[in-house]
Ligand SMILES: CC(C)[C@H](C(=O)O)[C@@H](O)C(=O)O
């Protein structure tokens with residue numbers, strides 16, 4: 126197979142972890158006789174520095190002409206604490222999601238048996254956890270009208286949803302549930318929000334086409350508790366943009382390291398793959414950033430094109446690296462000198 | 477001291493746990509020679525059943541003529557899964573908060589040493605946790621304009637904040653931090669929301685009057701992780717309504733039981749005290765509901781009127797009950813027959 130892959134490595138540790146994924150994808154191409162072409166483009170803070178725009182035209186153009194996107198990370202602290210900044214790196218990511226119509230963000234959360242002891246949660250609570258979170262990614266309060274009064278003393282953000290936005294994601298989530306434990310939990314705040322009540326109504330309707338899937342509902346505040354008290358109760362989670370942002374980051378603690386979690390953002394035409402972790406500026410260029418999340422996102426990319434054997438080989442290589450303690454310091458209890466690059470090398474060599 | 481206390485026991489387990497608080501407050505009144513007058517009024521689902529209104533006029537009237545409110549719980553599943561219900565129990569609570577101007581919701585989160593093993597988190601992660609959450613309670617997306625289109629296919633909720641709403645709560649939170657570890661964390665989503673950027677701007681300004689307090693910022697998604705990875709890093713948390721709802725419920729898992737967490741909702745004129753747990757319909761009238769959260773909210777009520785010795789005596793009695801395993805089944809590893817009433821009796825007798 127021939128794939129044109131746009132690489133948007135972004136900020137902070139983005140470039141160094143993405144470099145490992147590319148190395149691994151090249152090993153896969155060699156082993157399985159595929160042709161993967163990588164084209165690089167700036168996004169985020171680095172793009173602001175270069176062009177003034179967190180999502181330059183040329184970057185978006187490249188993405189539209191590629192089969193898939195490999196994304197690193199975005200964000201720089203110099204913008205976070207400057208509430209008056211008019212341009213922010215995150216806008217690049219949000220604009221990209223919107224421009225490419227990437228409405229479904231899929232985040233698998235698994236507790237790796239070899240890493241159970243790394244979790245802040247007790248072993249018996251997390252063992253066996255296997256969740257797939259479907260987060261709506263191009264609507265809600267992220268994209269509604271934002272206003273600040275002229276005197277700067279009041280501000281507002283509008284959360285909006287339409288039936289179509291909910292339906293298309295719900296269908297994906299129900300289909301996923303059918304291939305899994307056949308349980309779907311909608312997380313909302315229907316006791317307070319009108320948009321949540323729309324979600325409940327639409328999802329209840331969509332559920333009628335998936336009678337083999339059990340549907341239940343949880344308020345986001347309760348869900349934030351349940352995720353820690355008993356994560357094993359979840360199979361597929363379906364939720365709107367902001368709640369999905371919160372609950373998926375919270376769920377990331379279960380496995381003991383956010384450095385292990387990948388995500389796919391897909392729409393009807395395009396698909397983007399990225400680690401869940403952010404740009405982690407404090408770790409940049411120290412060789413300590415865990416590349417596994419990025420490499421797993423490369424595996425999700427392969428799965429997306431039905432290259433499942435290839436994706437499975439990557440996962441086997443990762444399991445091997447974990448078992449042999451070829452991991453960065455965040456996970457390593459045995460060696461303290463395994464760098465980002467060494468982990469990438471090991472996994473690529475194994476392949 | 478003479479206090480007129482309005483009792484709004486509400487739904488589910490509300491009445492049975494509130495009954496224990498009243499018992500305990502009566503014991504305190506006897507011991508310390510105070511006069512506490514209790515007047516009862518319906519709120520929530522039970523008020524809808526009786527009057528069609530989740531916050532009847534007479535209930536609000538009673539509250540306005542009382543020195544403080546003791547609140548139980550609100551909510552009934554028969555309304556949750558009916559997105560077309562026009563009246564909902566929760567509206568009673570929201571209307572009450574708004575009508576009484578209870579803009580500050582204060583939720584202390586502590587890990588009890590005697591209960592460390594009950595937590596889903598590992599002991600070394602939680603031991604020593606002591607957080608005070610200041611949640612804005614009468615603004616934000618809870619109270620902004622809500623709309624559903626006529627065809628029912630789109631819906632919206634508006635999140636709004638003004639400088640004043642942020643300032644008054646920020647002052648309370650900074651003052652609290654001054655009496656504690658002098659650290660305040662603002663939780664927001666300033667990389668996406670305009671309202672969050674207003675919060676950051678206003679809180680940064682307010683901070684100038686509290687130079688002894690260290691201020692830092694955390695995005696809500698990151699905060700949802702940090703709360704589990706390392707809850708000890710927090711002292712005072714300040715946040716808007718929805719994020720406060722989520723993060724405080726999440727934090728409630730730390731102590732091993734939501735049945736131990738109380739809250740105060742205060743404004744410039746009125747103050748209300750309530751357990752954090754909800755109406756927990758499955759447990760209603762089984763004698764298994766833990767009354768400690770409600771009793772602790774009664775202690776917060778006493779503190780509010782500077783009856784600190786009285787409040788401390790309640791806390792001592794609770795510690796004793798925990799040490800002696802006089803607790804409901806959710807916490808009890810020794811006896812399985814201690815009911816809600818027995819816990820209340822023990823604490824009242826101790827006093
Ligand atoms: C960087 C930020 C805008 C983004 C989000 O909130 O969506 C991130 O937290 C994520 O989850 O991908």
Ligand SMILES: CC(C)[C@H](C(=O)O)[C@@H](O)C(=O)O
Pocket residue numbers: 316317346550551566569721
């Ligand atoms: C019952 C509900 C409306 C309420 C809220 O979301 O504020 C509850 O969850 C709380 O935290 O007091």
